[in-house]
Amino acid sequence: MLACSELSFSYDTKKTFNFPSFSCEKGETLLILGNSGTGKTTLLHLLALLLTPNGGSIKINNNELATLSAKEATKMRANHLGIIYQKPHFVSSLSVLDNLLLANYLADRKESKEQAQKLATNLGIVGLLDKKTSMLSGGEQQRVSIARALMNNPDVILADEPTSNLDDENCEKVIQLLENQSKNIGAALVIVTHDQRLKDNFKNIITL
Amino acid sequence: MTLGIAMISLLMLLGKQLQDKFAKNISGIDLVVGAKGSPLQLILSSVYQIDNPTGNVYLDDVAAIAQNPLVKEMIPLSMGDNYQGFRIVGTNKKYFEHFKAKIASGKMFKGNLEVVLGASTAQNANLKVGDTFASSHGLDSEGEKHAENNYKVVGVLEYNNSVVDNLILTSLNSVWNIHEHKDEHHEEEVADSTIKREITSAIIKFRSPMGMMTMPRNINQNSKLQAAVPAIEVNRLFELLGIGIEGLQFLAAVIMLISGISVFVSLYNSLKERKYEMALMLSMGASRTRLFLMLLLEGIILSLLGFIAGIALSRIGIYLISNALSKKFHFDVSQFSLQTGEIYLFVGALLVGILAAAIPSIGIYRINISKTLATE
Known part of the structure; x- marks a missing residue:
């Protein structure tokens, strides 16, 4: 499903990140652990096609993505990747439901209320759909982020520190939900984190 | 944003409406004849009914001017009284024709002390056909009352969107009668006011533009009267207002x-x-x-x-x-x-x-x- 080999990236000439090769199959979960400054977020942004690597390859379903143009990358990202950012950010003027539908809208897909309803039910946020995102708690916001990432049935879900702002209980819940949901839609799940609590939950672990 | 637009729009509206109003009321009036004084004041008082009149003139003098073959029409106006601030203007039927004023209810004034009200006057002063009222002397409502003689409302005009709306119109005779009556009590005034009939001013229309060329000058130089051309005075007024x-x-x-x-x-x-x-x-x-x-x-x-x-x-x-x-x-x-x-x-x-x-x-x-x- 997702395969990367010998990715490298540098912000400036002084320091170059070289990432190990890895792959992640459909329905599997890959945990990428690393302390601050080891290039976790850089790697995630490379995978999310927000940054273009200096070398190496990223393949999803055997399509090479590292060499896509900015426009193609945007389309690819919108339709095949679900991204959960470290801090749950939303379009603050829209309700939870509209934030979910926005994912459909911006990917030029049909806005599917059923999908939003279904995901909200699975994630236990169905009662929050009409609220403004700023009124939610941290755990709730993170769940809405997950729902948004899943709106377009992506092939790969990328999560950047999804649990770092959550307490143990919520951390456990969120990880469970993430794993279940990605299994449900058959997506590969990549979690990038420094959160050592997650180490025991996963088999596939890469340390940067 | 809103404030700026509101202000500009307000000024536009106000400017346009004032201009409209002023233009509408002077249309067809070529010349106003009255006592010597400020020509602008004469126009404002006789045409727009806002300023005080410049004084009175003898009807005979004005009638003499009206004899000129260039004059098509002369409408005499006599002011001096009011009811609750609404001016009572003595005039004749030509004034109605000039402003194309139509009677909405009742009839034209015929007899002594009968009046016809402008639409706004009737509404604001709360008067209707059949009512009577005592006028006050002068042009503001605080003036001394002519309590002995009451005017009788015989008609109300249709809304006309001109200066007529805010007037009380009556015959010249009614105005004269009211004041003669008063004069009996002030004997010293009797001497000069009863010999010759007085009016405040007169609106004059010419047969041809030729009248405009010669008459105002002639009147201003050769008589005790003053002639003012409304168009010129109003333009002057707008030049002043325009700067503001x-x-x-x-x-x-x-x-x-x-x-x-x-x-x-x-x-x-x-x-x-x-x-x-x-x-x-x-x-x-x-x-x-x-x-x-x-x-x-x-x-x-x-x-x-x-x-x-x-x-x-x-x-x-x-x-x-x-x-x-x-x-x-x-x-x-x-x-x-x-x-x-x-x-x-x-x-x-x-x-x-x-x-x-x-x-x-x-x-x-x-x-x-x-x-x-x-x-x-």
């Missing part, structure tokens, strides 16, 4: 410019605050052009709302001013339609909005998605 209105319009334009800048600043700040939001939407598949157009639309909607609110505000303003004016001067200013000037104003407001939105929104094209998402 232009100054205010300039001020309003500055306000609009400042509001444009404030829209600019607030959009710029909001874009800064929403940079993450924008980066997020970009990462979710929105194109930069799409977001740019979205922000532009926001600016357009803002200025559109500003425009609508401004127009609404100016209408409310004009309504209030009109209320205040009609109490003071018995001037009715009511016209709420969109002016052509306001269409230019609309285009201007839209341009300011678009410009103020476009400049900060160009920043959309410079957002580094990865950096913004990683750092903020």
Whole structure:
């Protein structure tokens, strides 16, 4: 499903990140652990096609993505990747439901209320759909982020520190939900984190 | 934004309506003849019924002028009394014909002390056909009352949107009678006021423009009377008023410019605050052009709302001013339609909005998605 080999990236000439090769199959979960400054977020942004690597390859379903143009990358990202950012950010003027539908809208897909309803039910946020995102708690916001990432049935879900702002209980819940949901839609799940609590939950672990 | 537009629109409306009003009332009046004094005062008092009259003149003198073959029509006016601030004007049927005033109820005055009311007068003074009232001397309602003789309302005019609306019209004889009666009590005045009939002024229409060329000069130089041409005096008045209105319009334009800048600043700040939001939407598949157009639309909607609110505000303003004016001067200013000037104003407001939105929104094209998402 997702395969990367010998990715490298540098912000400036002084320091170059070289990432190990890895792959992640459909329905599997890959945990990428690393302390601050080891290039976790850089790697995630490379995978999310927000940054273009200096070398190496990223393949999803055997399509090479590292060499896509900015426009193609945007389309690819919108339709095949679900991204959960470290801090749950939303379009603050829209309700939870509209934030979910926005994912459909911006990917030029049909806005599917059923999908939003279904995901909200699975994630236990169905009662929050009409609220403004700023009124939610941290755990709730993170769940809405997950729902948004899943709106377009992506092939790969990328999560950047999804649990770092959550307490143990919520951390456990969120990880469970993430794993279940990605299994449900058959997506590969990549979690990038420094959160050592997650180490025991996963088999596939890469340390940067 | 709203404030600037409201002010400009208000000034436009006010200027136009004043001009309309003034123009309508002088149409067809070529010359006003009255006592010597300020020509502007003569016009204001005789045509618009707002200033005090310049004094009285003898009817015979005016009639002599009317004998001139160039004169088509002479309408005598006699003022001096009022009822609750509404002027009682003694005149004849030609005055009605001139203003195309039609009787809405009742009939024309015929006998002594019968009056016909203008539409606004009837409404504001709460009088109807059959009522009687005592007039007060002078032109403000505090004057001494002619309590012995009551006027009788025999007719009410249709709403005419001219100066007639705010008048009480009666025959010349009625005005003379009222004052003769009074004069009996003040014997010293009897001597000069009863020998010759007096009027306040007269409206004169000419047969041809030739009259305009020669008559005013002739009258001013060779008689005790004064002749004033309404068109000239009103133009002079507007030249004076125009400076004020232009100054205010300039001020309003500055306000609009400042509001444009404030829209600019607030959009710029909001874009800064929403940079993450924008980066997020970009990462979710929105194109930069799409977001740019979205922000532009926001600016357009803002200025559109500003425009609508401004127009609404100016209408409310004009309504209030009109209320205040009609109490003071018995001037009715009511016209709420969109002016052509306001269409230019609309285009201007839209341009300011678009410009103020476009400049900060160009920043959309410079957002580094990865950096913004990683750092903020």
